[in-house]
Amino acid sequence: GKRKRLNTSVLYDSDDESEDSDIVVRKVFAKRHCIMDEDESSEEQQPDKTCPTESVSTNRKQKVFAKLKELAKQRATRRSCSSENCEDSNGESEIEEEPHCHFPVAPTEASETDSDSMKDFIVEEDDDDDDDDDDDNTEHIKSKNQPQQKKLNISNSELLAYYVPHLSRWDHYVHFKRIVKAFLINAIDDTFLSSLYDGTRKKKYAKDMLLSLHYLDDRFIQPRLENLISRSRWKDRYKERVDCYPDVRIVLKNPENISCQACELNRYCKFTVLLSGKLYNSRTLEADDFMPDDKQVLKVGVVCANRTRVYHNLKHFKYKLYVDCSSVTESDGVEDEPVKDTVERLFSQLEDNGWIQKRYNDLEDYMNDADSFQEEK
DSSP states (O other): OOOOOOOOEEEEOOTTTOTTOOOOEEEEOSSTTOOEEEOTTOOOEEEOTTSOOOOOOHHHHHHHHHHHHHHHHHHHTTTTSOHHHIIIIIHHHHHHHOTTOOOOEEOOSOOHHHHHHTGGGOOOOHHHHHHHHHHHHHHHHHHHHHHHHHHHHHHHHHHHHHHHHHHHHHHHHHHHHHHHHHHHHHHHSTTHHHHHHTTOOOSHHHHHHHHHHHHIIIIIIHHHHHHHHHTSOOOHHHHHHHHHOSEEEEEEEEEEEEEOTTTOSEEEEEEEEEEESOOBOTTTOOBOOSSTTOOEEEEEOHHHHHHHHHHHHHHTHHHHHHHHHHHHHHHOOOOSOOHHHHHHHHHHHHHHTTHHHHHHHHHHHHHHHHHHOOOOO
16 A cells, blocks of 8 residues: 555754754654655655554653754854764764664755754664664675785785796706707708798697797797897897897907997907807798908997897807707718617617707807896996
8 A cells, every 4th residue: 555654743943942053953753663764855754664653642652852962052052173083983883872763864955064963863674774784894895805805816926926937947858859859850851941930841749849949039049139139239240240140249349438339439449259150041941152261350348249249149049959950960980770769769869868958058048138238338
């Protein structure tokens, strides 16, 4: 059925009785478990279905009125407090201190300031209190879990930072051993690398070797070379010279206050860079015999000399490794043996005597030098 309108008793707190009171109008309803729904645009109020329709007794109304006046006086003595602290903390304490006053009191239409000042005198229902407690508990649990979750994330990142470098290093070494084996094969069969890059070989071992070659170029060497160049003042002409010659010697000479031939800035140059060697294909590593004895002699400053050493070591590492593998196969005296057996035997020898590990350590040193090289000032 329809909800019945609750008979209400309205108490007016006159200005004559208490000048200090902030209360203008009080509406008091009958029973203690009544929930009020108030619309700001209307004075009409509808009680909850559980609210009884009986009128409040005169004695009860007088007691409530007296209590409200007492609370109003207490409110006046606490005006020195900040309104926010008074409304949040003091209001809660008054509700706890007066458990016998559980009548829901709603203000009538008034200003926003008046409504805020009456928060101390509104007694919430038990159900609402329970909901608030649940919300508080939920917020407390969330705030308590957030540091724990943050701590867990930090712990995971620390574990990853501790373990992943070791796993990554092992994975890098696996790639490196595949490259050594590919170079040993190509030293015997000089078409092997070209057949890897053009996709002729389809077997898994060939695809793994090609993957490792790309890994060396794209992950180890090329990003560091680009970083070294981007942070330098080298001219393109000098960079091209360093790229073309696989051999370099950097010699300390008498210092001269001249233009550095690497960055073309006026520097105190005391190093001479000697570039030599054959030009080669960066994929197949096949050397070009055009002008094999060509050399370049360049005068550079201290910073450019150090950068040249670091850059050149990385740029031509793969070619130098292939030359070393070719020397190993050339010095082997065994003949009339299948290529696969020869490669496996030589690879096992190099791994057993630490030759492969030493070359890998050299690569790591070159990469560390490139990573730690400071930007040119």
